[in-house]
Amino acid sequence: MFAALFPGQGSQKLGMGREFYQASAAARDVLDRAEATLPGLQQVMWQGPEEVLQLTENQQPALLAVSAAAWAAWLELGGPKPARAAGHSLGEWSAHVAAGTLSLEDALRLVRKRGQYMQQAVPADEGAMAAILKLNPEQVAGVVNEIDGVEIANLNSPGQVVISGRRQAVDEAAARLKEMRGRVVPLKVSAPFHSSLMRPAREKLAADLARVKLQEPAFPVYSNVTAKPESDPERIRQLLLEQITSPVRWVEILEDMAAAGIETFYEFGSGDVLSGLVKRTLKGARALALQTPKDIKSALEEL
Incomplete structure (x- = not known):
């Protein structure tokens, strides 16, 4: 099969x-x-x-x-x-x-x-997405749930979660996730998809x-x-x-x-x-x- x-x-x-x-x-x-x-x-x-x-x-x-x-x-x-x-x-x-x-x-x-x-x-440059590596979905969700304007967009693999939302909120979440030793990769996208x-x-x-x-x-x-x-x-x-x-x-x-x-x-x-x-x-x-x-x-x- x-x-x-x-x-x-x-x-x-x-x-x-x-x-x-x-x-x-x-x-x-x-x-x-x-x-x-x-x-x-x-x-x-x-x-x-x-x-x-x-x-x-x-x-x-x-x-x-x-x-x-x-x-x-x-x-x-x-x-x-x-x-x-x-x-x-x-x-x-x-x-x-x-x-x-x-x-x-x-x-x-x-x-x-x-x-x-x-x-x-969403107007150009107001939205953003970022891939979060080396952290599990629960760790990412714990941060995202505390910040208005950012959401989990993709659960791609056990070590890759994508977040999406307003640029300022995505940047704030990314900074916190970096402090937790996550790797953050900003995505080149034109809008905050799946949010x-x-x-x-x-x-x-x-x-x-x-x-x-x-x-x-x-x-x-x-x-x-x-x-x-x-x-x-x-x-x-x-x-x-x-x-x-x-x-x-x-x-x-x-x-x-x-x-x-x-x-x-x-x-x-x-x-x-x-x-x-x-x-x-x-x-x-x-x-x-x-x-x-x-x-x-x-x-x-x-x-």
Whole structure:
């Protein structure tokens, strides 16, 4: 049994998806459909400039398109369905495209708006995020709960927690966590994601998502909000909205998969962030990033 994982923001890079486009007819079809839905996306992905790709409204559809292309290439080569699937933040949308919950075109249009709304929710430079290393979630929560304006955004691995909120509050929490011998890494993000400051984005996206039809997923897809697989389309619709203001419970998702007997994890799309988190969270687990058609062929040979 294996689980399919789909990356979120931060995994983008110039040239992403080009090898899939050149080597796989199925992936090429996906990327051409993405271009038809959001004209100019391919140029941003392959030619940049990088600061344009970094914009949240471009990052999100670009990552979704490449993950969907990688998944299409997997199926084209005879790859089986996963026993479980999950995506990190934006990646949860990619997982639902792979599972057939959402059409590629609907998902692309929605995550473009998701990115725009998230960027608009907080004025530039008022928000911040920081990764906290070498401290456990309880230690981080103990500090965060004493400071207004900062929240836990991501529980990525046992030794990596991300905080998010107003810049002054994040800086205050970071200073205290440093005193506790935590390592603080400020994140280069354009808004304080997965915090209550994103509520305006959630409210705007609700109207757009309400107009789109969702299907029951073809395989179990985890919610970042509940850290459990969800199958009811209306429940999924609500959780995709809640996810915008809720922490990503990635450690719990991986632990639940391991408890279900998953020992192999494949990351579909750009980057290898999630593969690294698997290895840091689950001892003995096998995790591979499938970033090219060659990676997929190698993985299928070993299945």
